[in-house]
Amino acid sequence: MQGxxxxxxxxxxxxxDRAxxxxxxxxxxxxxxxxVERTTYGEWAARTRKLGGVLDTLGISAEGRVATFAWNxxxxxELYFAAPCSGRVLHTLNIRLFPEQLTYIVNHADDEVIFADKSLLGLLAPLMSSFERLAHLVIMDDGPTSGGDEIPDGLDANGVQVHDYEALLAAAEPVQWPVISNERQAASMCYTSGTTGNPKGVVYSHRSTYLHTMGAMMADSLGARESDVILPVVPMFHANAWGLAHAAVATGASLVMPGPDLSGPxxxxxIVDEKVTVAAGVPTIWMAVLPELEGKxxxxxxxxxxGGSAVPKSLSEGYRExxxxPILQAWGMTETSPIASVCHIDADQSLLSIEEQADLRxxxxxxxxxxxxxxxDPETMEPIVWDGESSGELQCRGNWIAxxxxxxERSSESFTDDGWLKTGDVAAVDERGRIRLVDRTKDLIKSGGEWISSVELENEIMAHPQVAEAAVxxxxxxxxxxxxVACVVRVAGEEPTAESIIEFLDGKVAKWQLPKGVIWIxxxxxxxxxxxxxxxxxxxxHDHLMDQ
Known part of the structure; x- marks a missing residue:
């Protein structure tokens, strides 16, 4: 019987449509x-429909890739919605990739047009001659910058036509979106950061984005809602801004876009001026922001x-104090759209001591x-018991998982025969389904036959009052x-010694896990x-300890 x-x-x-x-x-x-520039969803929607007309005028093919090289x-x-709503595919380009990686992904994705902020053209201009299919470059004037307002030469290499965004929009007619009957049609694509080899392309469907948006609206997830003022500091070119750009539009939450200046001040x-309710970013952002919020x-x-990397306990507790x-830690990847877990404290755990709750976070x-x-177990594929201690490779599946x-061809390396994503994270899961990340598989340290978690050591070292950052x-x-080996950044004006760092760790980790050296960076x-x-x-x- 069917429903x-x-x-x-x-x-x-x-x-x-809802917005x-x-x-x-x-x-x-x-x-x-x-x-600060201000607009409304009504004005934004009208411009977005006209942008759909611009894509028609430029002759972008029915499923053409529309690339962006831009800040939040x-x-x-406007591009986030005009491309997929018109049946095309949004492709967000990571402005921080190496030049050869940008060339690779523009050509691999078959981008037909790039919409670029003027302040970023200096990064793009030297690469224009390397783009094979690109036909159009549209410049978006994002205001004066420290680099000046001059447009660099070479943007029209290989016959690329260069346009002004606002001029195109002024001449365009608004469009009605076509009916997209296939919800599994590609909506957008984003490439991984390419830390090993060329970046890999993840293609999100309309269906997956819709469902992920609903996931981001759940109370036990990010809980986006109409009353929110959302500040996505996480870039829109990285994993869909963690779904917050879509969730804000879907719920009618006000949005605060930070543009190019992501400094702490x-x-x-x-946050203060716009009365932000939800502010999302990576740990390095929040390290710089915390001292600027004092007394505000x-x-x-x-x-x-x-998210993006482990949140040091000292950082989360700094915000709580x-x-x-405290910081709300979440986990995901480009391949998971990205929200796959969020660290809320359970009702009964809210009765625990402050220190116990800090450990849970x-x-x-x-x-x-x-x-x-x-x-x-990544070698035998045998399941690891969920006892909170036993660890193995974390794998995922779901309707918003790649x-x-x-x-x-590398797909076979990252996905199991039965369809699960190999995340590359080593994790332990407890009986409540709460994930503790031990490390990335490539960052685990095997010393004397025993595994050492670089993440655990980093969290402990960054609690040292004279340490600003640390990577193990x-x-x-x-x-x-x-x-x-601990690579440590001192707090400005402080002079900790290697011995004081090691001594600080004594009793917090096993002696055989202690770093064998400290490098000041x-x-x-x-x-x-x-x-x-x-x-x-x-x-x-790599040769730091070879003479010991």
Whole structure:
């Protein structure tokens, strides 16, 4: 017997229609080099429909890839919806990738047009001659920058036609969106950060984005709602801004777009001035923001989602002590759209001591509704018991989890024969389904036959009052095969010693896990998405212990 319910395609158009019809009065704020710009969802929707007309005028094919090279702005949000709602595919380009990686993904995705912020053209201009199919470049004026207002030469290489965004929009007619009957049609694509080899393309469908948006609206997830003022500091070119751009539009939440200035003072000012309720970003952002919020009115804040890399316990507790609001740790990947778990404290756990709750918040939380997860031995694929201690490779599946990479032979390496995503994370899961990440498989350190978690050591070291940042790497050791070394950034004006760092760890971790050395650095190198680049550190310091 079949159910007698209507079958309406789950498409991004529905999200747009809600914002246009119900929330036209709500505000979208963008911080630019010229100051704060304000618009409404009603004005945004009208411009987005005209942008659909621009794509027609430019002759972008029915399923053509529409690339963006831009900061978080209202214009970028117009592209977020005009491309998929018109049946095309949005392709967000990561502005922090290496030049050869950008060339690879533009050509691999067959991008037909790039919409680029003027302030970023200096990064794009040298690469224009390497783009094979690109026919159009549309320049979006994002205001004055420290680099000046001159347009670089070479943007028209290979016959690419160069346009002004506002001029195209002024000449365009608004369009009605086509009916998208196939909810599994591609809506957008995003490439991984490419820390090993070329970036890999993840293609999101209308259906997956719709369902992920609903997931982001759940109370036990990010809980996006109409009353929110959402500040996505996480870039729109990275994993769909964690779904917050779509969720804000769907719920009618006000949006605050940070533009190019992601410094601690700039982000803190937006939080205070715009009365932000939800502010999402990676740990390095919140390290810089916390001191800027001291003494400021942050009473509007209800949630600080944080992910991308492990949230140090000291950082989360710093926010709890100063703002009365600990960081909300979440976990996901480009391949998981990305929300796959969120760390809320259970009702009975709210009765635990402050220290016990702080320990729980170092986890990445319970597996999200809509996602299945398992932990297995990566060699035998045998399941690992969920006791909170036993660890193995974390694998996921679900309606917003990738099933393969776009046109890439490496798919077989990252997906199991029975359809699960191999996340590359080593994790332990407890009986409540709460995930504790042990480390990335490539960052685990095997010393004397025993595994050391770099994440655990980093969390402990960053609690040291004289430490600003720390990354732990494994390097070759003549006796132990591999040993842990701590790469440490001092707090300005402080002079901790290597001995004081090791002594601080004594009693917090097993003695055999203690770092065999400390390297003082000015800054922990970051990947294109703001994570610690431990590969860079390993390459630079691989021989550090070989004479010991």
């Amino acid at each position: 007698l319910m209507q079958d309406v395609p789950l498409t991004i158009t529905h999200l747009f 246009e019809q119900y929330f036209g009065h709500k505000e979208i704020v963008t911080a630019t080099g010229a100051g 702005t209202a214009r970028h949000l 700039a982000v803190a000012k937006l 009115d942050t009473s509007s804040l209800r949630s600080i989602p944080c 100063q703002l009365g609001l 170092t986890q990445v939380g319970r597996i999200s509704f809509g996602v299945d997860a398992r932990v297995v 099933s393969a990479y776009y046109d890439d 790497i494994g390097v070759p050791h003549p006796k132990w095969g591999e040993a842990a 000015d800054e922990v190198p970051k990947t294109s998405v703001g994570k610690f680049s431990k590969k860079t550190l390993r390459d630079a310091h």
